[in-house]
Amino acid sequence: MADSCNIGVDTLGSETPTSEIIHGALDFAQIQTDCAITFVGRKDELQQAKDFGHSVVVCPDSVSHYESLVGVLRHNRSSSMKVGLELLSTGEIDGFVSTGDTAALMALSRQVLPMLPSFDRPAIIKRFDGRQQPYWMLDLGANVVRKKSWLLQFAQMGSAYATAVGSVARPRVSLLNIGSEARKGPQILRETASDLSKTANLNFVGFVEADRLFDGSSDVVVTDGFSGNVALKSIEGATRIAHHFIDQELHTAGLNESEVARSVAQEVREKLNAQAYNGASLIGLNGVVVKSHGRTDRIGIGAALQLAREEIQARVPEHLRRDR
Amino acid sequence: MADSCNIGVDTLGSETPTSEIIHGALDFAQIQTDCAITFVGRKDELQQAKDFGHSVVVCPDSVSHYESLVGVLRHNRSSSMKVGLELLSTGEIDGFVSTGDTAALMALSRQVLPMLPSFDRPAIIKRFDGRQQPYWMLDLGANVVRKKSWLLQFAQMGSAYATAVGSVARPRVSLLNIGSEARKGPQILRETASDLSKTANLNFVGFVEADRLFDGSSDVVVTDGFSGNVALKSIEGATRIAHHFIDQELHTAGLNESEVARSVAQEVREKLNAQAYNGASLIGLNGVVVKSHGRTDRIGIGAALQLAREEIQARVPEHLRRDR
Numbered sequence: 001m002a003d004s005c006n007i008g009v010d011t012l013g014s015e016t017p018t019s020e021i022i023h024g025a026l027d028f029a030q031i032q033t034d035c036a037i038t039f040v041g042r043k044d045e046l047q048q049a050k051d052f053g054h055s056v057v058v059c060p061d062s063v064s065h066y067e068s069l070v071g072v073l074r075h076n077r078s079s080s081m082k083v084g085l086e087l088l089s090t091g092e093i094d095g096f097v098s099t100g101d102t103a104a105l106m107a108l109s110r111q112v113l114p115m116l117p118s119f120d121r122p123a124i125i126k127r128f129d130g131r132q133q134p135y136w137m138l139d140l141g142a143n144v145v146r147k148k149s150w151l152l153q154f155a156q157m158g159s160a161y162a163t164a165v166g167s168v169a170r171p172r173v174s175l176l177n178i179g180s181e182a183r184k185g186p187q188i189l190r191e192t193a194s195d196l197s198k199t200a201n202l203n204f205v206g207f208v209e210a211d212r213l214f215d216g217s218s219d220v221v222v223t224d225g226f227s228g229n230v231a232l233k234s235i236e237g238a239t240r241i242a243h244h245f246i247d248q249e250l251h252t253a254g255l256n257e258s259e260v261a262r263s264v265a266q267e268v269r270e271k272l273n274a275q276a277y278n279g280a281s282l283i284g285l286n287g288v289v290v291k292s293h294g295r296t297d298r299i300g301i302g303a304a305l306q307l308a309r310e311e312i313q314a315r316v317p318e319h320l321r322r323d324r
Numbered sequence: 325m326a327d328s329c330n331i332g333v334d335t336l337g338s339e340t341p342t343s344e345i346i347h348g349a350l351d352f353a354q355i356q357t358d359c360a361i362t363f364v365g366r367k368d369e370l371q372q373a374k375d376f377g378h379s380v381v382v383c384p385d386s387v388s389h390y391e392s393l394v395g396v397l398r399h400n401r402s403s404s405m406k407v408g409l410e411l412l413s414t415g416e417i418d419g420f421v422s423t424g425d426t427a428a429l430m431a432l433s434r435q436v437l438p439m440l441p442s443f444d445r446p447a448i449i450k451r452f453d454g455r456q457q458p459y460w461m462l463d464l465g466a467n468v469v470r471k472k473s474w475l476l477q478f479a480q481m482g483s484a485y486a487t488a489v490g491s492v493a494r495p496r497v498s499l500l501n502i503g504s505e506a507r508k509g510p511q512i513l514r515e516t517a518s519d520l521s522k523t524a525n526l527n528f529v530g531f532v533e534a535d536r537l538f539d540g541s542s543d544v545v546v547t548d549g550f551s552g553n554v555a556l557k558s559i560e561g562a563t564r565i566a567h568h569f570i571d572q573e574l575h576t577a578g579l580n581e582s583e584v585a586r587s588v589a590q591e592v593r594e595k596l597n598a599q600a601y602n603g604a605s606l607i608g609l610n611g612v613v614v615k616s617h618g619r620t621d622r623i624g625i626g627a628a629l630q631l632a633r634e635e636i637q638a639r640v641p642e643h644l645r646r647d648r
Binding site for chain 2: 131185212226238
């Protein structure tokens with residue numbers, strides 16, 4: 001079967017319990033029967049996955065959240081994250097999903113996988129559901145420094161990604177800034193905007209402010225990893241406080257027991273959750289790497305696997321090769 | 325009366341209609357009878373305010389949203405924003421509220437008012453309502469560059485402000501970063517954190533990530549104006565999309581007509597709105613300057629005036645003088 005794929009899953013190294021990761025992946029494999037799963041983790045915890053006939057790669061160590069990056073890279077013993085990335089680099093799996101530490105995933109990916117030509121650094125990209133249509137934002141935290149050359153590359157990556165995964169023919173690319181007029185914000189962003197507007201293969205539409213992200217004015221939002229991570233996590237935090245207010249008000253109104261009110265609250269919660277907790281991808285590398293939220297559940301794992309599947313089927317790394 | 329005050333209101337220069345600004349201020353003055361209002365704006369639009377016995381300073385020009393900052397500063401004719409700030413600097417009013425352009429308000433404030441000693445630049449600070457308690461974040465966009473010396477000053481300003489306005493005895497101060505461990509984020513933030521932890525008069529509690537802002541782990545969140553503005557506006561955007569989902573689900577569930585469901589949605593909306601649309605303050609200056617959201621309504625104007633009143637009564641500039 002041409003479109004069948006094998007996705008590796010890191011079962012260690014995050015606040016998500018291994019059992020939840022395994023359940024999410026098993027549920028996913030039952031629905032997406034064109035996908036095989038390769039579980040990477042501790043032998044005793046993977047028996048259930050083996051019983052279901054899935055591949056298991058035993059690897060006792062995880063990347064510790066508290067380990068230094070130098071430690072992660074120099075580690076003699078192999079972590080589940082590193083082993084998974086190596087399986088990806090040798091082609092034994094077609095994509096890799098991890099809930100582990102973002103900085104470690106970034107560092108190890110760069111160590112194990114080659115970068116695609118014309119790109120210096122990977123970026124983290126994620127789909128958000130706007131009012132009318134989706135949009136993609138990058139970088140969400142792979143890099144902490146703002147450089148013009150990287151921003152220009154992220155624009156290229158993001159545009160190619162939106163076309164490959166989102167079937168957007170000529171993605172409208174914008175640059176996140178703290179004002180929409182050309183004179184606003186730091187000089188580096190004004191210079192980047194000027195360069196982007198002269199880039200022939202990009203459909204650059206100007207600056208966007210973070211309160212307009214969901215309004216549908218652009219398909220791809222480019223920013224540095226620090227600002228992008230702040231935006232992503234602010235959206236998460238606001239989402240959680242919205243849940244809190246909804247629950248509080250339902251309680252105050254005595255609607256806790258009302259099935260209809262509960263179901264409305266649940267629907268809103270799920271829509272808001274999808275904004276925050278679905279997987280994000282590390283792109284610019286020659287391989288499909290999906291970073292799931294560190295505090296997720298089986299639903300989030302399923303969403304991350306689905307994203308990996310879409311990227312594999314859309315052949316994202318090939319689309320991002322600028323010399324294609 | 326010792327605590328009576330006179331607050332100037334800029335009625336021009338934003339997307340908020342002048343009539344809405346005037347209504348909000350008149351409503352406020354009816355409730356807070358210890359406050360006189362001085363309206364700054366066009367003569368024909370201020371007749372109603374005059375009829376109610378309020379002071380009116382006629383001034384036909386507004387700072388245009390599209391004017392360059394150099395233009396704003398050099399302008400021969402005086403804008404309502406500049407006239408208001410001059411009234412503040414001469415002590416004719418005790419505080420000033422404007423819905424106008426943030427960058428213009430920042431530039432004109434620095435031109436017209438003196439900075440308090442030990443502070444190089446004003447910062448924008450705002451109160452957010454967390455799950456259990458409020459917190460304050462600064463800078464939200466007065467400055468677009470990240471400098472260690474400014475961040476250290478913002479920490480001092482924010483801590484003094486939370487004590488003056490929020491009665492927090494020993495405010496827990498944190499630094500916004502994209503990870504909570506000491507090794508995370510850009511070098512400048514790690515250096516700033518190191519300096520803050522050695523500052524005797526501050527209660528520095530470390531890094532905070534944007535998804536934890538509402539969790540109550542700190543009273544004051546310090547960040548550069550770019551990141552702070554991205555966080556603020558991301559919270560606004562997420563809030564608006566939460567409204568959208570609530571409305572959509574109520575509609576789908578056929579609950580539009582249910583009074584109870586509508587009232588719950590309305591309560592949630594108001595709580596969420598308060599996060600985004602209440603006023604923010606420009607601090608570090610010798611004067612109370614409140615920046616209301618550019619797209620607000622009479623409720624938002626009332627909230628901004630209330631904030632100015634609190635700052636005047638708490639004598640914020642005096643508290644921020646480090647040589648007090």
